[in-house]
Amino acid sequence: MNRLARQSLLLAGLLLPVLPLAAQHVDHAGHGASHARDPMAAAIAAPSRTPANVARDKYRHPAETLAFFGVRPDQTVVEYSPSGGWYTEILAPLLSAKGTFYALQPVGRNLDGYKTFLAAKPDVYGKVKLVPFPDQLSLIPAGSVDTLLTFRNIHNMVMNGTEAATFKSFYDLLKPGGILGVVDHRLPEARDSALEKTSGYLKVSTIRRLAQAAGFEYVGSSEINANPKDTADWEKGVWTLPPTLRNGEVDKARYLAIGESDRMTLKFRKPAS
Template identity: 25%
Template sequence: MRKPFLSLVAVLGLAACATEPMLGPPPPPPSGPVAVSIPANIAASLSDPSRPAADMVRDRDRHPGEVLAFAGVRPGAKVADLIPGGGYFTRIFSKAVGPRGRVYAYVPDELTKAAKREPTVNAIARDPAYPNVTVILNTLPNFATPEKLDLVFTAQNYHDMHDKFMGPANLSVVNRQVFKALKPGGVYLVIDHVADAGSGLRDTETLHRIDPAVVKAEVTAAGFIFEGESRVLRNSNDPRKANVYDAGIRGKTDQFVYKFRKPSTAR
């Protein structure tokens, strides 16, 4: 059975532009996410036939093209997917960075022991379609990679590192280790579910959400510069009171996408 090329359709839709002259007053600005240009390497990674059909269906809600474009993922880049889960982004990174690039799927040992099975992403690393993927098993906060990186990426996981089953991990050390692993000018991209402003770490274990201000404060304390936010995953209709796994909100939560950069003068 051929896999649906939903992601390619979405990318082509974003890239399309009107050629007819506009008559009358300009239309009001769109209420949803603003369309962005998707680089060719990222567009190709989304339409890659090796991707599971279920992953392509999820693209509608996760907007991976816009997210990777915001992160600045280029061919030849060295990327760490920190806590990759089932490898949704790992596969996309693999094709986006290409044969000259490298993707390190970084799995904390704490998660492997809790699941009592090997990481799901191991199957991706063994798949000949993804030869540039390497799995790293290590305990947090001992984040380290064999080479300097262009990007460290973590999606919907930062709050987990504050949870009891992860230790909790010492995030001040984790973030400093991420800083150390990056090349000068490298990017640290953090995506997570939004908790109420001022709630701090209150909801990390119960609702699996985190106050974005906590993330910004912790990451910049490690030496990073906050470069900006993509609003592609924001959802003002999320009341932020429900567990992110609840059927009524799952896949539709209000999420922040924060981009931090290691100063180009840092070593």
């Protein structure tokens, strides 16, 4: 092998390790561009989200759930009873540029705590429109909302007897053709309905009945948030499981292995006519 050939081989060997680094750089750039093109992915990946909430994505599946409900960054969206702000951490940045986000928080149910949550990050939550419910419901114009979401709240309405009035409010807020998205703990249909008043679980048929009585059309369901490990027969109700873990350290490992509750994900529509 002549001298020129040896130099060429040596130069090629020195360059080889550079190529994966260049490819890696392209991948990172592409990932950032992907988030820029996908506002939902960017909102879910927002650095303002708390790590404890991010850890629950595997149970709550925010990207798939919001996609199922048809949430877009240019919509007017209401979340009923955002409480601790789990979904606010995603919806606020998602809707901040082109949409409107109303947080419809019941009076007396962590309203002050939610105000504190919003005030802690004004750069992220400064555009959130907090509306105490039902006292200031009129702050949201009737018939102006594209999508109304409620996550794990209808069982509370059923337990305190406010379900009919609250569903009517939902109906009035939505535009014709607007979507009501519901996620809640699922009670098997064969169980005693009396459990709906104490366990935190509800039957799918119960929520469908409430929505349809208010005038909504049933669109469909998804198993995005299902958990077949949850038997829904716990002595202390759904709060036995994480994240509440009402039994404390007793059998904690067992409940953590089961994970969060089995949840129904239901979609309803206000008739367009």
